[in-house]
Amino acid sequence: EEPPRNRRLLEHPRVLATPHVGASTVEAQEQVGLEIALQVKEYLQSGVIRNAVNFPALPPEERQRLAPFLELGEKLGAFIAQIARVRPSEIGIRYYGELNHVNVYPISNAILCGVLRQMLDEEVNLINARTKAEERDIEVIETRSSRARSYANLISVQLRDAQGHVDWIEGAVLHHGNLRLVSIDGVSLEIPLAPHMVLVRNEDVPGVIGRIGTILGEARVNIGNFALARGAEAMAIGVLTVDSPVSDDVLAEIRRIPAIRDVRVILLP
Incomplete structure (x- = not known):
């Protein structure tokens, strides 16, 4: 009987119910199971979501x-x-x-x-x-x-x-x-x-960029890109992409530069 008489589960805020699919034969039930398994596999492998009851379908x-x-x-x-x-x-x-x-x-x-x-x-x-x-x-x-x-x-x-x-x-x-x-x-x-990035906030004074480059170079960390911009109150923001991880020791050395106010390593998916 649908909907069932005991509906407490269906009324739970974390439950999403769908109508019975009508697969009454063994063959139909096997086909429904196969389709569900393939859709779960596709999501796990590629992130594509099909026919979910709690997420909009995308053509x-x-x-x-x-x-x-x-x-x-x-x-x-x-x-x-x-x-x-x-x-x-x-x-x-x-x-x-x-x-x-x-x-x-x-x-x-x-x-x-x-x-x-x-x-x-x-x-x-x-x-x-x-x-x-x-x-x-x-x-x-x-x-x-x-x-x-x-x-x-x-x-x-x-x-x-x-x-x-x-x-x-x-x-x-x-x-x-x-x-x-x-x-x-x-x-x-x-x-x-990029997968490996570094953010630097520093006082806008000469020598900071060169010192950062020297520290990374001595640590054998190659810089792919370096973007620098001036912010407010005589501060600057620098963002780097690097080809390999930056160690805690290297970060600590960058932080010891007098003009540095903040430095962060960013790892992206």
């Missing part, structure tokens, strides 16, 4: 269109979580340009995955990321803007704590799917998002 062409933005979102989330100076009570996400007209729900979930995987020692995925944030009283605010920016598409991510302190980064997808970090705390710069 193949839309999945292909969103793929670089999903990757950008996860990387931006992971990046800002590792440089954050606040414990967020709010995650703000704003979409600009061509993203003003697409389904951004999965992109926001990817951003949440990037943030929460840095904070939690448990499984976080595209399906449960919003629930994980809600369980920790983290409010997620998504907005769109048609305001013209310097990029055809732009994603802005802010982490805000209960006292109003904010960490803020922006990123974009350029031609051929190239992912770029384009702003930190409102300071414009442009650098690829």
Whole structure:
């Protein structure tokens, strides 16, 4: 009998029920089981979600269109979580340009995955990321803007704590799917998002860049890209991509440079 008379389980807020599939023969039940197994395999191998009751279905062409933005979102989330100076009570996400007209729900979930995987020692995925944030009283605010920016598409991510302190980064997808970090705390710069990165905040005085390069070179760490920009109050922000991990000893030596105010290592998926 459907729905069953004892409906306490169905009424539980964490239960999603679907109608009976109607596979009444052995052959039909085997086929249903096979289809479910193949869909689970596809998710585990490639992250593609089909026919889920708690996640919107994406047609193949839309999945292909969103793929670089999903990757950008996860990387931006992971990046800002590792440089954050606040414990967020709010995650703000704003979409600009061509993203003003697409389904951004999965992109926001990817951003949440990037943030929460840095904070939690448990499984976080595209399906449960919003629930994980809600369980920790983290409010997620998504907005769109048609305001013209310097990029055809732009994603802005802010982490805000209960006292109003904010960490803020922006990123974009350029031609051929190239992912770029384009702003930190409102300071414009442009650098690829790479597996190994270093963020430096320092007083804007001569000699800092050269000293950082010397320390990394002596440690046999090769610099791929170095973006430097001036911020407010005579401060500068530098972001590097490097070809290999930076050890704690090397970080400690960089921190001993008198003008350095903060240095972080960022590891991206």
